[in-house]
Amino acid sequence: MSTLSNACLDLLQPINAEEQASGGDFASNVTHLWGPQKDTYIREELKKLIPSKSPASFDIPDTESLSECLFDASASVKIALSRVSMHMERSWRDTLFHQIDLLHDVDEWEEGDKPINKDSFSAFIKGIILINPKRLPGLGLSSNGNIIAAWTNGSNRLTAEFLPNIHVKWVLSRCINGETERASGIIPIARLPECLAPYKPEIWFQQS
């Protein structure tokens, strides 16, 4: 099982016997849940980790405030990432932290850009857990502040934009038996592994 899935299971373990007996802790609440219910519960727990005010809604009046706003935006999603990355290889967490910082570099910021959207980031985390890659993607940010994850292996490309409504907009190009197949869609994140399966996604997700 992936380190990320283990991280989620760790979140499900009772902190102590008293909490387990109480029936009110995170682990007790979730261990008896299945499928969409458990997904919803984990998603709600992730939401609690992020300030209610979405970084994407911040006004950015001047340069000094811009630096502060971008710092706040990147810090808030790092906190959320830390919650599920504690059992991740440190290099993975550090790489993601670094990429998040690059996306919020004040020297690269353009008028009209929006910082990372908290709900999009939650969706990204859920997507990563579901597809369980052994390779991290390169990250981008749409004009609306949605996280874009891109895996590239030669001419084989997978680009996934994680939307705030727990959907993902994806497009791929896959060379199979000498033919290039292209596909795209907007789907609930839960269906992402199923939609990618026909295209043998190990080309993107396995270590090269």
Next chain:
Amino acid sequence: MHIPDTDHVVRHVNRKKLRTDECGNVLGILPQALELKPNEEYLSVNWLEYFDGDQKTRLRKTKSAMSADRTLGPTSVLSIGNVANIKSLCSSHGTNVRIAYVPEPPNNPAHSAIYHLHSEELELLDMLASSVFTEFEQIRNIS
């Protein structure tokens, strides 16, 4: 005025819309780099051959023109696409784009536009990004 098929257009792509690997190495541009923003009528580009000189000189002048009214981050890129290739690829996908010279004096006399390129055509944008706009130069390397 239509731009000749033999010429090229330049799209500025900021760091957030670059295709990178997990180590941050730039591999190209993402399809999202060719999406229209809300309320945009066309995809904004520059006509490379508007300026005289070799490619290096043209890119330098393009950078200067673009930077007059917007921020060009040092790790952002100028991505170059051939007009004929853009039109051909779009046509093969049933989209007839129009690439026109639309100057914005005095700051950007080389400004141009790609009309009828729709953001919902994600596969087409992906193909344009990966097979047409394949040549790029980082802003910090243009001098």
